[in-house]
Amino acid sequence: MGVEQQDRDSYTGYLTTGHEWGGGLKELNTPVPRVLYFFLTLAFLFSVGYWVLMPAWPLGVTYTKGLLGIDQRKLVAASLHEAALERSVWSRRIETEDFAEIQSDPGLMNVVRETGRTLFGNNCAACHGVDAKGGPGFPNLTTTSWLWGGKPEEIFNTIRVGVNSAHPDTHVSQMPAFGHDQMLARQDVLKVASFVYSLSHPDAKDIDPARVEPGKALFAANCVACHGSDAKGNPEVGAPNLTDRYWIYGGDFDTIDTTVWGGRQGHMPTWEDRLSKLDRKILTLYVVDKRMVGP
Structure with a gap:
């Protein structure tokens, strides 16, 4: 009884193991809970x-298969099969219905937004940006300013054939280098650039007004064949509208001057062999929807 009392911690009531460290610290023989x-x-x-x-x-x-006979491979296969059946319902409708019918169906447009977001992110965002607002050299797709036409059928065709691409039916477009190729003298290039800048900046104070009027005459002699007499562009040849604020390469005077001097030649790949007709149609609807809700 005395030995047990001696080896028992007086504070906790547990026996000690007999191990003791300097300072009188003893290890308790604490039972496992x-x-x-x-x-x-x-x-x-x-x-x-x-x-x-x-x-x-x-x-x-x-x-070992287990008494329940659960097979994860079969579960995954069944899930994929179910997803394919569900996809076949809406994909068949998108393939067969025209653009207006699809756009009028909220359920189908929800599918377009979900699927189109992935397709656009994987194939188009590298150039046009995740928000489809473009950047230097790449058009903003959320506006109403379209080079080759903004109707769904026209957008669908542009996605199919591309611009200056390897497709036999590709859109072909190139702006001449009026200054570099000595089609216009340096001072005449500055006059044309001044006039073009004034179209979208009518109240600008940073250009020489003496250049604007002669620039207009030079524009009429050299540029109207593509951009039109009103400078509002021509979708048939991919010529942009020069009177709005939407610019592919930049609408400041220096950039316009550079464009007139050195020309431009954009490029968009053909997606006919890369994406199915269904995917291209979904992309078209997705882009049109982005334009409708965009600025």
């Missing part, structure tokens, strides 16, 4: 039950 045994037993029973019911043990080229 019973709740731990309970959870260990529960985990063991769960493991045994799982091994019996579910696929678990490898056996050379096969494995």
